[in-house]
Amino acid sequence: MEEKTVNFLKQTFSEYYKQNKSRIAEPSRIHEREFGYWPFDGFMQRHLSVTNFSTFIDELVLKAPKGVYASCSYYDDPSLPMEDKGWNGGDLAFDIDCDDLELKCKQEHDRWLCRDCKKVGTGLRPKACTKCKENKITVLNWSCTICLDAAKEEIIKLNDILMNDFGINKKEISIFFSGNKGYHLTVESSTYEKLDKHERREIVNYVLAKELDLKYMGFDKKTNFKDLLLRLPQSTEPGWRGRLVEFFENYDDSSLTNFSKTEKVARIYNSKNIKFNKLFEDGIKKVRSTIDPLVTSDTSRIFRLPNSLHEKSGLCKTLCNSIDSFDPYTQSVVLDNEPIKININFCPKFTLKGVSYGPYKTQTLSLPKYAGVYLMSNKLAQVA
Amino acid sequence: MIDILNYIIGEDDKSKYPFLPEVGKQMTGRNIQDFLNSELPILENAKDRIIYSLKNGTSPEFDETIEMKTISKYSFPIAMLLVRSTNQSYLISRFALAESRRVEDILHNENPDVIPQIFKTILNVKLSQSKDINEESNVTSEFLVKNRFKYKISLSDYLSRSISLPKNQWRLVNRSVSSGYVFLTQDELITLLREEIYQMIRSKIEELKIPPALLEDESMKSTLEQILKVAPRPPKAKIQVFSGEYPPCVAKAIEMIQKGDQVPHSGKFLMTTFLLRAGKTVDDVIDMYPTNLGFNQNITRYQVEHIAGLKGGGTKYDVPSCSTMKMKDFCYKTDACGTIKNPLQFNGKTPVKKNGRKNS
Numbered sequence: 130m131e132e133k134t135v136n137f138l139k140q141t142f143s144e145y146y147k148q149n150k151s152r153i154a155e156p157s158r159i160h161e162r163e164f165g166y167w168p169f170d171g172f173m174q175r176h177l178s179v180t181n182f183s184t185f186i187d188e189l190v191l192k193a194p195k196g197v198y199a200s201c202s203y204y205d206d207p208s209l210p211m212e213d214k215g216w217n218g219g220d221l222a223f224d225i226d227c228d229d230l231e232l233k234c235k236q237e238h239d240r241w242l243c244r245d246c247k248k249v250g251t252g253l254r255p256k257a258c259t260k261c262k263e264n265k266i267t268v269l270n271w272s273c274t275i276c277l278d279a280a281k282e283e284i285i286k287l288n289d290i291l292m293n294d295f296g297i298n299k300k301e302i303s304i305f306f307s308g309n310k311g312y313h314l315t316v317e318s319s320t321y322e323k324l325d326k327h328e329r330r331e332i333v334n335y336v337l338a339k340e341l342d343l344k345y346m347g348f349d350k351k352t353n354f355k356d357l358l359l360r361l362p363q364s365t366e367p368g369w370r371g372r373l374v375e376f377f378e379n380y381d382d383s384s385l386t387n388f389s390k391t392e393k394v395a396r397i398y399n400s401k402n403i404k405f406n407k408l409f410e411d412g413i414k415k416v417r418s419t420i421d422p423l424v425t426s427d428t429s430r431i432f433r434l435p436n437s438l439h440e441k442s443g444l445c446k447t448l449c450n451s452i453d454s455f456d457p458y459t460q461s462v463v464l465d466n467e468p469i470k471i472n473i474n475f476c477p478k479f480t481l482k483g484v485s486y487g488p489y490k491t492q493t494l495s496l497p498k499y500a501g502v503y504l505m506s507n508k509l510a511q512v513a
Numbered sequence: 514m515i516d517i518l519n520y521i522i523g524e525d526d527k528s529k530y531p532f533l534p535e536v537g538k539q540m541t542g543r544n545i546q547d548f549l550n551s552e553l554p555i556l557e558n559a560k561d562r563i564i565y566s567l568k569n570g571t572s573p574e575f576d577e578t579i580e581m582k583t584i585s586k587y588s589f590p591i592a593m594l595l596v597r598s599t600n601q602s603y604l605i606s607r608f609a610l611a612e613s614r615r616v617e618d619i620l621h622n623e624n625p626d627v628i629p630q631i632f633k634t635i636l637n638v639k640l641s642q643s644k645d646i647n648e649e650s651n652v653t654s655e656f657l658v659k660n661r662f663k664y665k666i667s668l669s670d671y672l673s674r675s676i677s678l679p680k681n682q683w684r685l686v687n688r689s690v691s692s693g694y695v696f697l698t699q700d701e702l703i704t705l706l707r708e709e710i711y712q713m714i715r716s717k718i719e720e721l722k723i724p725p726a727l728l729e730d731e732s733m734k735s736t737l738e739q740i741l742k743v744a745p746r747p748p749k750a751k752i753q754v755f756s757g758e759y760p761p762c763v764a765k766a767i768e769m770i771q772k773g774d775q776v777p778h779s780g781k782f783l784m785t786t787f788l789l790r791a792g793k794t795v796d797d798v799i800d801m802y803p804t805n806l807g808f809n810q811n812i813t814r815y816q817v818e819h820i821a822g823l824k825g826g827g828t829k830y831d832v833p834s835c836s837t838m839k840m841k842d843f844c845y846k847t848d849a850c851g852t853i854k855n856p857l858q859f860n861g862k863t864p865v866k867k868n869g870r871k872n873s
Binding site for chain 1 (some may be wrong): 659
């Protein structure tokens with residue numbers, strides 16, 4: 130990124146923190162959390178202890194970092210090296226990223242650029258440049274409304290699992306738009322804060338339905354049909370048993386409409402025409418929540434601070450008070466609309482604050498600051 | 514009769530579960546000599562109980578007569594004193610294991626009303642019974658009956674215990690979970706808590722302080738001699754341990770495991786991951802766990818293979834860092850450790866592959 134562009138972004142981020150001091154809410158248990166920030170022109174600063182949040186915000190205005198973070202974990206002394214901090218527990222934290230969802234729209238809006246011959250291609254990254262066969266490829270992982278709607282669906286499923294299965298109170302759950310490609314969910318609950326890494330990994334496997342074994346759901350090829358009917362769960366049962374059986378009950382097959390729900394499921398299982406294992410996998414994908422497995426079990430990770438700016442978009446990490454109606458491309462746009470002149474390399478179509486922009490080819494034009502910063506943060510434009 | 518919550522602990526329960534505080538209360542203020550010199554053969558029964566346990570790995574069965582129930586109730590604390598007096602952790606382990614197996618056998622056929630009270634009292638685990646959980650857990654009684662679920666336990670209490678159980682059956686994803694609780698049958702509940710029953714009995718023995726005068730008592734001395742005469746000797750370590758080559762925490766875990774000392778899960782996990790990373794085979798590591806001290810070889814094999822990434826999701830577990838071991842209270846740092854961050858770096862032998870830390 131050109132120095133002129135970096136300086137512009139730095140100035141913009143500094144102004145944001147200066148004008149929005151009160152907007153950035155102080156995290157709970159501030160003395161027990163580790164803080165960190167990542168300057169535009171330096172290395173990540175971690176292991177910071179914050180005693181006065183207002184002073185910390187003043188520091189952000191001064192340093193104008195590209196990312197600001199706080200730990201989900203609580204420590205005796207957050208300023209010490211990791212091994213000496215004294216871990217006392219932590220919020221349960223989940224991350225959903227639309228890049229992990231294998232969405233078809235990525236084929237349409239993602240781009241790759243060969244740094245050698247400058248060829249630009251559409252869709253997922255090839256193993257080598259299709260023109261010069263070199264492997265010097267830069268990828269643009271773009272995201273669109275479809276991507277973020279899909280991520281929203283995953284976070285809603287996660288929220289349901291946490292409330293219904295784990296008994297977590299709605300008041301203990303906070304859902305945030307991450308500021309770029311997905312959502313974060315944190316749980317501040319004394320019931321779960323002491324879970325260690327291994328126990329958190331069990332939570333991850335539960336949410337992902339990883340290692341779910343048909344045998345423990347009553348499905349068994351050795352069982353005769355009559356016994357199978359008795360063993361299969363009902364859709365009213367809690368947890369995965371109920372969820373998956375409901376999925377099978379709703380399977381669309383006209384030859385099975387006259388059977389009772391349980392008999393329909395049993396017949397699907399025994400059918401020679403239906404590939405049950407494939408259907409089972411489809412069912413899991415449909416009802417599970419596709420979280421990032423590494424984030425939840427990593428208790429030493431630091432998370433982007435709510436209401437701080439994301440360096441890859443210029444959008445703000447935003448609390449979603451009502452996830453169903455949340456519009457990330459409107460509600461997380463916090464920079465002003467003062468026009469700025471930028472040189473664009475290329476960019477797919479995007480929508481911010483209800484206004485559609487692009488697609489653009491190489492050109493110079495004036496855009497509202499939030500849109501210009503969005504492109505510059507995505508490395509698709511520079512200050513003219 | 515003493516009321517614990519809703520259930521009344523009776524004399525029958527005290528002989529079955531002689532570690533209940535109620536038995537201790539009955540003994541409070543009474544001189545140990547009263548039991549040693551009792552008309553009832555309490556000391557003799559304690560000796561037989563220990564010898565049988567050490568030889569057979571389980572406790573003897575007692576007659577159902579009132580006299581025998583009284584003898585067995587009081588012979589347990591006397592047996593604990595005798596075993597403690599041997600000062601041999603191997604014998605303490607063997608006896609605690611035998612007694613815990615006896616308790617397990619009883620619990621499998623116990624009245625479901627008694628079980629929550631027993632576990633609440635001895636392990637401070639809160640359980641609800643199925644008859645109380647229909648409404649609060651939003652499940653039907655048909656579901657509970659069909660699956661023979663008699664209890665529910667809080668999810669965090671479940672996870673801290675199930676994590677060391679190897680079978681897929683115990684993975685949270687394969688359990689019925691609702692409203693923060695996990696449902697269990699009676700047999701599953703006892704399996705889930707079996708390790709703790711053993712640890713509880715073991716701790717009770719280890720915490721005993723033997724009055725010096727008691728060791729001078731002739732009947733005690735003679736009984737102790739008879740026990741030691743027939744007590745099995747600790748097995749020789751199958752693998753020579755050169756503690757100098759291992760970091761002190763790993764050496765400590767190996768030493769404790771092979772002596773039959775009480776080792777926390779974190780110590781066993783450390784030893785297993787370290788030895789696997791140091792190039793030992795799965796079979797070598799399994800051989801480190803003495804089967805005659807209660808380590809079930811099948812369970813140990815599954816756990817070691819799981820840690821080695823051969824079972825389950827295929828995750829190969831890393832050696833926990835020094836900070837983790839410190840947090841788990843299993844750090845035995847010496848000057849030789851220097852500033853290492855992972856036991857693998859001890860003596861500068863093995864570099865630790867660093868995983869990139871991401872921020873979300």
